[in-house]
Amino acid sequence: MSLDSRAVDKCSNCNGTLELRYEQGHTAVDCDSCGATRIMSAPPILVVAHDVEENPELLGTFATTQLQQTIRGFCYLCSGPVEGTVVDSSLDSETDDSGNVKVAYECTECGAPFYTAATTAVLDHPVVVSLLHDAGIDYREIPSWRITRILDSEERVNDDDPVRVEVTVTVDDELTFVLDENLDVVEYSRE
Numbered sequence: 001m002s003l004d005s006r007a008v009d010k011c012s013n014c015n016g017t018l019e020l021r022y023e024q025g026h027t028a029v030d031c032d033s034c035g036a037t038r039i040m041s042a043p044p045i046l047v048v049a050h051d052v053e054e055n056p057e058l059l060g061t062f063a064t065t066q067l068q069q070t071i072r073g074f075c076y077l078c079s080g081p082v083e084g085t086v087v088d089s090s091l092d093s094e095t096d097d098s099g100n101v102k103v104a105y106e107c108t109e110c111g112a113p114f115y116t117a118a119t120t121a122v123l124d125h126p127v128v129v130s131l132l133h134d135a136g137i138d139y140r141e142i143p144s145w146r147i148t149r150i151l152d153s154e155e156r157v158n159d160d161d162p163v164r165v166e167v168t169v170t171v172d173d174e175l176t177f178v179l180d181e182n183l184d185v186v187e188y189s190r191e
């Protein structure tokens, strides 16, 4: 079960093209220019039951669904409890080369980690969902690789003791969130 490489979007880090392919239970989305890469697990039933040739974005909305389950505290593999953390290397500087603060949601039962960018932690915050809705965007249809681009987000580490990560989201209006070491929102403000 596989799907040949095809262009699905523009890269949020550079002006490159994101190319998606599917192989052996994994969806890979790679930028042809800056080398940004994402690999997401996706069971073959997705490719069998849906016409992903026609609609490859389905693999991205599936990945967003898994991310949502995980950030709400249920491991995407075993349903065990999940803890959010800021990846240590991210605490050493404000952002990485791609302007992201790398975070991990790790299952305390099976240990499966889910690495993503800090913006993911606020995607389903009611005020973000509402802002997207006002802009005519249904957040449930956003493929995982388009989250930071749609939210036009900026991420930075403000403090490492205690850990404070700031995420600014701009969709018409601007929202600023402050996350703690477990990626919970401790405050937000709307411009």
Ligand SMILES: [Zn+2]
Binding pocket: 011, 012, 013, 014, 015, 016, 017, 031, 032, 033, 034, 035, 036
């Ligand atoms: Zn790129």
Ligand SMILES: [Zn+2]
Binding pocket: 075, 076, 077, 078, 079, 080, 107, 108, 109, 110, 111, 112
């Ligand atoms: Zn687990």
